[in-house]
Amino acid sequence: MSRLNALRGRFVDAPDSLGAKARARRWSWFAASFPNLREMSVIDLGGTASAWLRAPVRPARVHIVNLEHPPADLPDWIRADVADACELPPGILDDSYDLVFSNAVIEHVGGHARRQMFADAVHKLAERHWVQTPYRYFPVEPHFLFPGFQFMPLAARTAVLRRWPLVHTPSSDRDTALRHAMEVELLSVTEMRHYFPSSRLRYERMGGLVKSIIAVKR
Template sequence: MSRLNALRSRFVDAPDSLGAKARARRWNWFAESFPDLSSMSVIDLGGTASAWLRAPVQPAHVQIVNLETPPADLPGWLRADVADACALPPGILDTHYDLVFSNAVIEHVGGHLRRRMFADSVHRLAERHWVQTPYRYFPVEPHFLFPGFQYLPIAARTALLRRWPLVHTPTSDREAARNIVMEVELLSITEMRHYFPSSEIRFERLGGLVKSVLAIKEK
């Protein structure tokens, strides 16, 4: 078990892991796409304060929207609100932002209708956006680090999750495991183009294969 956990760390969690290097490249790409980022107000749908505090970039102001309660002590440039990104309250929807940012969230919101509502929030909040999601047809499912996990029946995924030690949040409880696997619905390129028809669709690749899909609108 410890060897497998060390393997997860090597590939995803450790500072020198493949996952960490991919995240660093993505931050650099993000900064290059929006060179005036340091003067922008950004709303992050589904992000976390810890991610921004570790990030190599710092906009003038970041407002995070997440369903989880944020930390109490945040720097002045960072604000966090508890809200549903698919059904934002008027106080957020009526605020002007320069940019909407979202990293690996749209695959978690729950079904086509909710993804449509999420995309509508993105389009309403700002002229520009950066929305990233893992690609459905990359061979290794990124949340569970198991080849072809996303193509298996729910019962098989549930059984695997209860035993596979490389997952981010392991559980031996059957109902909890089933809820976890049903909560993730990876998207295709076609779906991302449908939700973001006026965006430029770009790709992150690993080993020549598309690993994640990004909808980017720079102007």
């Protein structure tokens, strides 16, 4: 079991993993897409302060919105609020930003209606955006590292999450595994075009196959 857990590190979590290399490439694309990033105010829907503190790029200001409470000690260029990105309070929704950033969040918000609310918030908050999500038809589901997981019946996905050692946080009981399985709904290209019709879609590939989709508006 420990050997298999170590495989997750090699594929996703370790500094020299495939996942880390993909993240570095994505940051490079992001910086190239917005060359004035150092002067911009960015709102990150669903992100974390730790991700920005590790990032090789730094905007002038970052406002993070997440359902989880942020660390108490943040640098002065990062602001963090606890809020639902699909139902932002007026104090955030009515503010003005240069750019909306979101990385692998829209697939977690829960159904078409809430994805549309999320996309509507992106369009309202700023003229420019960068919204990334894993691609539904990549053969290995990226959250659980299980081939074809997203196409399996819910009962089978639940059973996998109770036993599969490459899951980030294994679920020992059925109810937790069921909840985790239902919390992820990967998106297709058609859906991303619907939510972001005026954006350019950029495709991140692995082994020649599309691994994730990024809606970019500059």
